[in-house]
Amino acid sequence: MDKRIIYKKTDGSIGIIIPANCGLTVEQIARKDVPTGLKYKIVDVSDISTDRTFRNAWTIDDAELTDGVGEDITIDDINKENGVEEWLQ
Secondary structure, eight states: OOEEEEEEOTTSOEEEEOOOOSSSOHHHHHHHHSOTTOEEEEEEGGGSOSOOTTGGGOOOOGGGOOSEEOOSOOHHHHHHHTTOOSOOO
């Protein structure tokens, strides 16, 4: 997947989620995997610096986190939204 999900953790540091190809959209992954109540932004992988030297100093303005908010949901909740009766094990 060529997208990344970025969000600001409660301590002010930046969290980056690398979505897996798991049958969910990147938006569904963000809603499920970003901690509840935290805003996020979905960006292209090319928007993330490859130089990790100063990664702990990366910042983002809260006003840029405009794509959604992490929710307290599970894969089962998402499957119900999608009309899937039961999660295949």
